[in-house]
Amino acid sequence: MASDADKIKVWDGFVRLFHWSLVICVVANWLNEAGDPPHRYLGYTAAALVACRIAWGFIGSAHARFSDWVPTPDVLWRYQQDLRQGLHWSKPGHNPAAAVMMLALMLVVAGLGISGWLTTTDRFFGEEWLEELHATLALALQVMVGLHVVAAIVESWKQRQNLVLSMITGYKRQTGKQQDADTTG
Ligand code: HEM
Ligand code: HEM
Secondary structure: OOOHHHEEEOOOHHHHHHHHHHHHHHHHHHHOOOOOHHHHHHHHHHHHHHHHHHHHHHHOOHHHOHHHHOOOHHHHHHHHHHHHOOOOOOOOOOOHHHHHHHHHHHHHHHHHHHHHHHHOOOOOOOOHHHHHHHHHHHHHHHHHHHHHHHHHHHHHHHHOOOHHHHHHHOEEEOOOOOOOOOOOO
16 A cells, blocks of 8 residues: 655646646647637647747756656667666656657647648648648657557556556655666766
């Protein structure tokens, strides 16, 4: 039975608000695919959330900071080598593999905001390649989110703790084998 002493605060309020607001904006824009004003405003909100999250990556709480979780190529290499040998790094924030997905998700949402905006400018209005790029990014995001959700469920099972709930409450349970892996390279 986990006691309060086993709990550690991992995700601050901003990260949690960012995550679930982003989910709402992205899902709403998948459901409403026309480039009408609601779609545009939700898309700009999603892109603005990512911009704020990037700033928060420099000034936010410990595990929100990029310095806590963005891996160097060397760290990624060591991580996958350890995984192959059955050694699982357990750290409070994002693990190196998750980190790559987090960055990719943020990048694609930013790309959707920029490509969507460009379709509304005089210079690029009606350009088919741009509309196709926007649609392709939206599809790529769907596939990535599918993987992201499956990974969150599988990782929760492996760690014997509900990571989705952690993204709501901000707390994770510190397991016996949990240790801070050196991700700074
Ligand atoms: C999270 C951000 C966004 C997502 C997930 C998203 C998703 C989509 C999707 C799925 C479509 C339909 C593509 C197709 O099959 O033709 C679409 C179309 C469109 N989006 Fe977005 N979008 C986002 C942001 C934006 C933004 C910020 C703008 C502009 C300000 C925008 C403008 C448009 C326009 C004009 C279309 C219609 C393009 C066409 O006629 O092919 N979108 N979007
Ligand atoms: C449109 C859909 C989604 C997008 C764009 C998205 C994006 C993201 C991003 C960018 C992060 C990093 C958060 C940060 O560091 O600020 C994240 C983390 C996370 N997301 Fe999502 N997410 C989506 C849907 C979901 C859903 C539906 C779930 C739950 C089933 C989920 C569960 C999680 C969890 C558990 C984490 C933290 C992972 C960890 O502990 O390392 N996400 N997500």
